[in-house]
Amino acid sequence: MQTKAVETSTDAAVKLAHLSQEVSKAKAIVNDVIEDGKREALRTVKRAYVAAEDRLEDTTYYIKRHPWQSVGIAAGVGAGVGLFAGWICSKAFKD
Numbered sequence: 001m002q003t004k005a006v007e008t009s010t011d012a013a014v015k016l017a018h019l020s021q022e023v024s025k026a027k028a029i030v031n032d033v034i035e036d037g038k039r040e041a042l043r044t045v046k047r048a049y050v051a052a053e054d055r056l057e058d059t060t061y062y063i064k065r066h067p068w069q070s071v072g073i074a075a076g077v078g079a080g081v082g083l084f085a086g087w088i089c090s091k092a093f094k095d
Helices: 002-065 067-094
Strands: none
16 A cells, blocks of 8 residues: 555656656747747848838938929828828718
8 A cells, every 4th residue: 555655656756757847848949939039020120120221221312313303202192191181081070
């Protein structure tokens, strides 16, 4: 009877040790995935920042080369946005 209890407790201890080891492995894998995600997110943010800087430089160059065309485009976009906003507001107040 006492031998059976010792065997059961030994088996439980072995299972607990194995479970603890598996949890440690899972924790390491999760930490690696999180670190990889952080690195990838930072890399993506840096790429987006560089792309935005490039677009800003291209836009500045275009505006310097074609100032009147840029003014016309800006006026057209502004008028379009204004008309769209007015249309949305008029629909909102009619209902």
